[in-house]
Amino acid sequence: MGDRQGVFRRLLKRWKRLPLAHQFALYGSVVTVAAMLLCGVLITSAMTEITLARRGTVVPALVEGVLDPYVQQLSPDGRLAESDRMALDAIMDDETLLAEFPYLDLWLADGTILYSNSPQLEARQLQMPFKAQRAFTGEIGVDFTEFGSQDYVEHRFDTDFIEIFFPLRNQRTGEIVAVAQLREVTTSLESDLWSLTLSSWATAATIGIIVMAALFGIVLEGSRKIERQGRILNRRLAQSHQRAVRHRELKAAAQRASLSVTEFTDRHLRTVGTDLHDGPAQIIGFAVLRLDQIRRLPTKGGREKVVAEIEEILGSAQAEIRAIALALVLPDIKDLNLQQVIDRAVQQHIRRTGIAIDVDSGIEPVHAAPELGVCVYRFIQEGLNNAFHHGLPEGQTMTATMQGGVLKLSITNKNQTDFVENDRPGIGLYGLRARVQSIGGHLAFVQKDGWTRLEMWVRNV
Numbered sequence: 036m037g038d039r040q041g042v043f044r045r046l047l048k049r050w051k052r053l054p055l056a057h058q059f060a061l062y063g064s065v066v067t068v069a070a071m072l073l074c075g076v077l078i079t080s081a082m083t084e085i086t087l088a089r090r091g092t093v094v095p096a097l098v099e100g101v102l103d104p105y106v107q108q109l110s111p112d113g114r115l116a117e118s119d120r121m122a123l124d125a126i127m128d129d130e131t132l133l134a135e136f137p138y139l140d141l142w143l144a145d146g147t148i149l150y151s152n153s154p155q156l157e158a159r160q161l162q163m164p165f166k167a168q169r170a171f172t173g174e175i176g177v178d179f180t181e182f183g184s185q186d187y188v189e190h191r192f193d194t195d196f197i198e199i200f201f202p203l204r205n206q207r208t209g210e211i212v213a214v215a216q217l218r219e220v221t222t223s224l225e226s227d228l229w230s231l232t233l234s235s236w237a238t239a240a241t242i243g244i245i246v247m248a249a250l251f252g253i254v255l256e257g258s259r260k261i262e263r264q265g266r267i268l269n270r271r272l273a274q275s276h277q278r279a280v281r282h283r284e285l286k287a288a289a290q291r292a293s294l295s296v297t298e299f300t301d302r303h304l305r306t307v308g309t310d311l312h313d314g315p316a317q318i319i320g321f322a323v324l325r326l327d328q329i330r331r332l333p334t335k336g337g338r339e340k341v342v343a344e345i346e347e348i349l350g351s352a353q354a355e356i357r358a359i360a361l362a363l364v365l366p367d368i369k370d371l372n373l374q375q376v377i378d379r380a381v382q383q384h385i386r387r388t389g390i391a392i393d394v395d396s397g398i399e400p401v402h403a404a405p406e407l408g409v410c411v412y413r414f415i416q417e418g419l420n421n422a423f424h425h426g427l428p429e430g431q432t433m434t435a436t437m438q439g440g441v442l443k444l445s446i447t448n449k450n451q452t453d454f455v456e457n458d459r460p461g462i463g464l465y466g467l468r469a470r471v472q473s474i475g476g477h478l479a480f481v482q483k484d485g486w487t488r489l490e491m492w493v494r495n496v
Contacts, residue, residue, distance in 0.1 A: 055258035067243040078235040091177035095201035106203045106212045127152040138218040142167050149213050161185045166200045170214040176200040295469040315352040368408050372400045376408045380415035388423050396435040417467050418446035418489045426450045443492040450487040
């Protein structure tokens with residue numbers, strides 16, 4: 036049992052490994068042969084029924100008129116007149132008739148054989164065949180011999196016949212007097228049926244082969260397309276795996292960037308707190324101490340001098356607070372396009388520092404997402420601040436281009452000292468890189484031959 040199951044599984048695996056077109060060819064061939072055989076059998080059966088029905092129509096019409104005159108005058112005991120019986124014998128002795136219809140039985144309604152060209156059966160009462168019984172109701176019956184019937188056994192037949200049953204009527208009253216059972220040899224019918232069977236099977240085979248060839252061509256083309264699609268899907272699946280790996284890498288990078296932003300925010304808040312504590316808070320504290328001196332000064336001139344100093348100290352504190360706030364708070368840029376954001380950042384730097392900036396911008400006035408506008412503004416702000424604090428006044432250049440859906444910004448300047456990332460308070464390159472990466476962009480910082488270049492680019496803008 037286990038061996039059979041193993042063989043079956045191996046065959047099933049081999050079947051599944053076959054191309055779809057080959058599976059169709061094997062399976063379709065089996066189905067086509069089965070359909071061809073079934074079609075041949077059905078056609079043969081149908082044509083046999085049609086042939087028998089035709090004989091049941093033609094033969095009685097030809098023979099009935101020959102036999103009717105001899106059953107018109109029956110004796111009181113239900114027997115044929117001797118002259119009528121001899122006339123029937125003469126008819127059945129005809130060689131031409133015997134070659135096709137060798138046996139004739141005439142049945143009475145009670146099952147008695149009125150006449151038979153087999154003399155041993157005449158005047159005997161036998162079990163009447165079913166179609167003979169139906170013939171007494173006026174129905175013509177045609178069928179092949181029923182081998183188990185009593186009359187077949189009594190005749191001692193050993194071959195098959197076509198049996199035709201038809202009624203014989205009284206010409207005056209129209210009453211059915213007897214039923215004729217005429218046996219026809221099947222040689223000609225078998226020859227005709229064999230020829231018909233061969234032709235029908237040949238026709239079915241030809242049609243089946245044509246249909247199979249046409250369908251196989253269609254399935255073969257479909258199988259090839261499926262195989263091509265399978266190879267394409269395999270390549271795309273491999274690409275999907277690669278993209279999934281890349282996605283995981285980008286997700287990890289995004290998580291690192293998010294963590295970096297969090298760390299930068301915490302550090303930036305500490306820096307702002309330090310700036311406020313060490314700058315404006317210390318100055319304001321010093322001003323508070325000077326206020327106590329005003330109360331102890333006896334002269335008005337002395338008090339006014341101290342008030343002037345306090346006013347100067349508070350003005351300095353106010354300037355530092357405004358500088359810190361300016362670095363922290365963005366201008367209202369949500370309704371500005373990219374070109375306007377770039378202009379706003381550059382102009383604010385120029386107003387604050389008084390340094391001229393060489394701007395080369397090829398940006399169209401298109402609107403972008405708010406996070407992109409903020410990132411562009413912070414990039415320009417930080418880049419120009421770095422150039423101002425660490426570079427020479429001349430040679431500061433800001434370039435902006437957009438090509439193929441890629442936005443690229445570049446700030447270059449001559450540097451007087453090497454700049455180290457996060458070497459001063461403020462947003463710093465560390466936080467700027469995290470901000471650029473958070474929108475899918477890239478940041479590059481290069482120092483070479485006395486020049487410093489800060490670049491960022493973002494795809495699919």
